[in-house]
Amino acid sequence: MKSLVSADIEAYAQAHSMPESDLCRALREETQRRMESPQMIVGSLEGAFLKMMAQLVGAKRVLEIGMFTGYSALCFAEALPADGTVVTCEVDEEPAALARQYFARSPIGKKIEVRMGPALDTMRQLAGPFDLIFIDADKINYVNYYRRALDLLSPTGVILIDNVLWDGDVLKQPPPDEKTAAIQELNRAVAADPRVSAVLVTIRDGVLVVRLKGGGG
Ligand SMILES: C[S@@+](CC[C@H](N)C(=O)[O-])C[C@H]1O[C@@H](n2cnc3c(N)ncnc32)[C@H](O)[C@@H]1O
Numbered sequence: 001m002k003s004l005v006s007a008d009i010e011a012y013a014q015a016h017s018m019p020e021s022d023l024c025r026a027l028r029e030e031t032q033r034r035m036e037s038p039q040m041i042v043g044s045l046e047g048a049f050l051k052m053m054a055q056l057v058g059a060k061r062v063l064e065i066g067m068f069t070g071y072s073a074l075c076f077a078e079a080l081p082a083d084g085t086v087v088t089c090e091v092d093e094e095p096a097a098l099a100r101q102y103f104a105r106s107p108i109g110k111k112i113e114v115r116m117g118p119a120l121d122t123m124r125q126l127a128g129p130f131d132l133i134f135i136d137a138d139k140i141n142y143v144n145y146y147r148r149a150l151d152l153l154s155p156t157g158v159i160l161i162d163n164v165l166w167d168g169d170v171l172k173q174p175p176p177d178e179k180t181a182a183i184q185e186l187n188r189a190v191a192a193d194p195r196v197s198a199v200l201v202t203i204r205d206g207v208l209v210v211r212l213k214g215g216g217g
Helices: 007-015 022-034 043-056 071-079 093-103 107-111 119-125 139-152 166-171 178-191
Strands: 061-065 085-090 112-116 130-135 153-162 196-201 207-212
Touching (some): 022 043, 022 071, 043 071, 061 071, 061 139, 071 085, 071 093, 071 107, 093 107, 093 112, 139 178, 166 178, 178 196, 178 207
Parallel strands (some): 061 085
Antiparallel strands (some): 153 207, 196 207
8 A cells, every 4th residue: 555645754644643452462463464455454643633532532442354364353452441342344364363362462452353254244233332343354345334323323323434545546437446446436425415414534644534414513
């Protein structure tokens, strides 16, 4: 993934944001050593942003679509109160095995419930409300995840959707491939949805922050 901000600015922002925990750092480094696509994890700056969002909405129940090796799930778990839970969805056993090893290393990991299988199926089985829903899995289904997330969201909750700038490819018309087209469709659908307010934050690869209108003022 090419960086949308310069490396200097990224490092400065990171140095002036809350640091990642030792466990998150170890998991990030092992992911970088062992996984084929380690750039899929959100990293420490976006991880800090996710934690801050969870704390701001006072989240107790978080739903994550796309766990990979568990970095962002661990960030959320660290931000939740002792009785908080993170339900996280994944299809691939290999990164999930590494995630489970790290979750087992800390009592915080007990807050995380891993649900294996296609996330849309899992979302259909789950009951809300969730205070925060983080969408970070197969882009083709982004609009479907968004629609179901709205059903599962608490009235004062927030939906965070990752990679909505897609390396800047969202600017291209016509879209170069179906993933880009799916992300463009999601961005249009959210912007035109009268039920929600949204802001597209230019952190890392773009995070769309969505809340229900009238949710808590
Ligand atoms: C970008 S990675 C998630 C990274 C993670 N949120 C983090 O920052 O640490 C996306 C993950 O979604 C998983 N995935 C892809 N399609 C899926 C599906 N239909 N249901 C659940 N997970 C899926 C992939 O296997 C991959 O591990």
